[in-house]
Amino acid sequence: MKYLELTVGAVLVYNFVLSRFLGICPFLGVSKRLGTAMGMSGAVIFVMTLASFITSLLYRHVLRFEYDGRTVDIGFLQVLLFILVIAGLVQLIEIMLQKLSPMLYQALGIYLPLITTNCAVLGAATINANNNYTVLEATVFGFFSGVGFALALLLFASLRERLDLAAVPAPFKGTAIALITAGILAMAFVGFSGLC
């Protein structure tokens, strides 16, 4: 039951983009075409899951530990450490992918390094820490947060592709209508609030 709540919560109710307003930059930047949006979604799901796993391990075992019968709490290092680890992790994955799977490397392309400093990834790690999730819970939450991000991004990219063909009044063309669409989409997701 706890995991169902986590899943539905991460994907729909507290959607990263449309309810928490994290990761708006790629949401607007890489949503012009469905193809690139898919690449970005894949990269975000991948990195978010891995980052959640690693950072929750660090949070539970490194940021607070027993030493000599006393508890040492260095929780104030949380943000610094998370950014360091996420950046290093993404770098590592990129190096390995380039050699092991050039196809996947090409598909993820520029998006992998782009999401190194994405606030959605750091946000997932921080939410895990604040809610004191166990490592498994954190990993599940990270994965489904990524799925939620992907859902929002793909929905929005499809909408924008259709908008390209629509007769939009001149002052609203481009980013203006995209922002209005994003707002309406966010309002639609408010309908899920209170579900869990």
Place this chain on the structure above:
Amino acid sequence: MGTLTAAVMVMAGIGLALGVVIGFFAKLFQVKSDARVELVTELLPGANCGGCGKAGCSDFAKSVVSGENPPSKCPVSSKEQVTAIALALGIDAGESFAKKAVVCCGGDREQTLRLANYNGVLDCVSASLVAGGPKGCAYGCLGMGTCARKCPFGAIEIINGLAVIHKELCVGCGTCVAVCPRNVIKLVPAEAEVHVYCNSPAKGPAKKQVCRVPCLGCRKCVRAAEGKFTVNGFRAEVNYQAPELPTAEDVQKIGCPTGCLLTAEEHLRIEMNEPEWSAGKDE
């Protein structure tokens, strides 16, 4: 252990560990890349238009280095750029044929009959799926701008419901040729000035019923300028392979009865100066 010591040790330890691991894996998973490919990619225009038939400029660079394509296969590069690439690699530049696209249709909203009102998505491909499109002529330009949206160089303008190519912006990549559902766009030698602005192979009277500026296949041009035109069915075409291409004087001399034989400048001038089509006029 004090908090300060712990903090410094944890950060330094994790930073060092990450550094060592990344350094190790970077060495282990090193990918050797050909420096020449990067050099050629830099020399290419970077438009990623796909006119060469490859997935993009870096893909084309790879094929140039491997000898699969000559550098001149890039339709966007100027002669100087092609020579620079050939010099850098020490290979033959290959013969360059600069091309330009031309929309072989003069039937804008004023000139060509429309059979139906089309209210769907404003896109030529979508429109041509609905009973072949709203235009009376089944071969002419639909003018909904699929090519103009795809053009990486912004060289196509829709004027009065007709796609017109601005020659000075066109680089001849052929993107528009591939997307046009009516195959009305052709790639022609860049130096060609005169074109037959009609794409329909139908019989003259049939064309006359739906369009004011069709090629009737009267052969006047073929007779007046020997070898510069050919007739394909009921439609004259400029013989682009001929050693001499028709000039503006030829057009004057021939005096095409419907005015579909024009120089590119004249065609552009006519389309630009026609009164703006006003909505609701023929609906």
